[in-house]
Amino acid sequence: MKNFALIGAAGYIAPRHMRAIKETGHHMAVAYDINDSVGIIDSISPQSEFFTEFERFYEHAQCLKRDPATRVDYVAICSPNYLHHPHIAAGLRLGCDVICEKPLVPTPALMDELERLEQETGQRIYNILQLRHHDAILKLKEKVAAAPLDKKFDVELTYITSRGKWYMESWKGDPRKSFGVATNIGVHFYDMLHFIFGKLQRNVVHYSGEAKAAGYLEYERARVRWFLSIDANDLPEEVKGKKPTYRNIDISGEQLEFSEGFTDLHTTSYREILSGRGYGLKDARHCIETVDVIRTAQIVRGADNEVHPFVSRLA
Incomplete structure (x- = not known):
C-alpha cells in the first residue's frame, strides 16, 4: 500500500x-x-x-x-x-x-x-492525460494508424461548456491564474489531437477572448478547425435550454461519440502510473507547447476552409 x-x-x-x-x-x-x-x-x-x-x-x-x-x-x-x-x-x-x-x-x-x-x-x-485511456479515443487512434499514410482527416472540434457568472470571479476567470480559456478547457483536447493525429505542423488563432477562442491546427494526419467556449449564448439553438454543454467532434463526416465512459478514467490513469506506465513530462510537453502558442499568437482572419463555422457568429 x-x-x-x-x-x-x-x-x-x-x-x-x-x-x-x-x-x-x-x-x-x-x-x-x-x-x-x-x-x-x-x-x-x-x-x-x-x-x-x-x-x-x-x-x-x-x-x-x-x-x-x-x-x-x-x-x-x-x-x-x-x-x-x-x-x-x-x-x-x-x-x-x-x-x-x-x-x-x-x-x-x-x-x-x-x-x-x-x-x-x-x-x-x-x-493526468485521461482522454488517452478512453475507449472511443483508442479506437479512433487505431483507425487513423490503419489508414493510408498520405491521408489527412478533416476534423471539426466544438466544445461549449456553459459557465455562470461565478466563473469569471474565480481563479478560472483570471488569465494570470488559469492562463485563459483555451488552456483551461482546451488543453485536454489538444493532447487528444496530438495523441491521435501526430505532431503539430501549424497553429493559427482566429479568435481569442475571455470566454471563447477558435483557431486552426494542422497535424501530420489531420486538419482541425476548433472552437471552445464557456458562453451559453454559443450553444446551438437545438441545445439551448436543454443542455448546458455541447461537445461535437466531426472526423471526415463521422461523429466521435465519447460523452460516456469518463467516470473511471482517473482510476485507470492511477493504475497505469502505479504500474510504471504513466504519462510523464515528455508526453505532456506537446500540449503545453500548443497552448503556449495559442495564448501568444497574433489573431488572423484565416482562409474560409480553415475557420470554424461558429466564428462567423462572433462578428
Whole structure:
C-alpha cells in the first residue's frame, strides 16, 4: 500500500483523485486546501489528516518521512493552474513522485524547469492525460494508424461548456491564474489531437477572448478547425435550454461519440502510473507547447476552409 498526499482537496476534480487512490488499494494520508469545504473526505478517506495552511501540511508530511511505513510516496495535485509548478516542486522535494492535473505548467520554459527538478530530486512527475485511456479515443487512434499514410482527416472540434457568472470571479476567470480559456478547457483536447493525429505542423488563432477562442491546427494526419467556449449564448439553438454543454467532434463526416465512459478514467490513469506506465513530462510537453502558442499568437482572419463555422457568429 502506498501513502498519498493530496493538494487542492476542495477543488472540483479532487474527489476523482480521492476515489482513484482508494479504488487502487492505497491510502490518502493527508490532504490540504486553503478552503475547508472538504466533507467529501468523510465518504472516501475519513482517517486522513487535513490542513488549511500549507506550512502545517508540509511539516506533517516531513514528519511522516521518519517512518518508512508512514512516509508519503506520492503527492497528487489538484490546485489552481498557476500553483501547479510550486506544488510540484514541493512534492518532489518531499522525496515523492507527483501526479498532477492539466495543464502541468503554462510554458515550455517551465517544462524545462520541471525536468531539472526531476534530475535534482530523482523523483518522477506524472500528468493526468485521461482522454488517452478512453475507449472511443483508442479506437479512433487505431483507425487513423490503419489508414493510408498520405491521408489527412478533416476534423471539426466544438466544445461549449456553459459557465455562470461565478466563473469569471474565480481563479478560472483570471488569465494570470488559469492562463485563459483555451488552456483551461482546451488543453485536454489538444493532447487528444496530438495523441491521435501526430505532431503539430501549424497553429493559427482566429479568435481569442475571455470566454471563447477558435483557431486552426494542422497535424501530420489531420486538419482541425476548433472552437471552445464557456458562453451559453454559443450553444446551438437545438441545445439551448436543454443542455448546458455541447461537445461535437466531426472526423471526415463521422461523429466521435465519447460523452460516456469518463467516470473511471482517473482510476485507470492511477493504475497505469502505479504500474510504471504513466504519462510523464515528455508526453505532456506537446500540449503545453500548443497552448503556449495559442495564448501568444497574433489573431488572423484565416482562409474560409480553415475557420470554424461558429466564428462567423462572433462578428
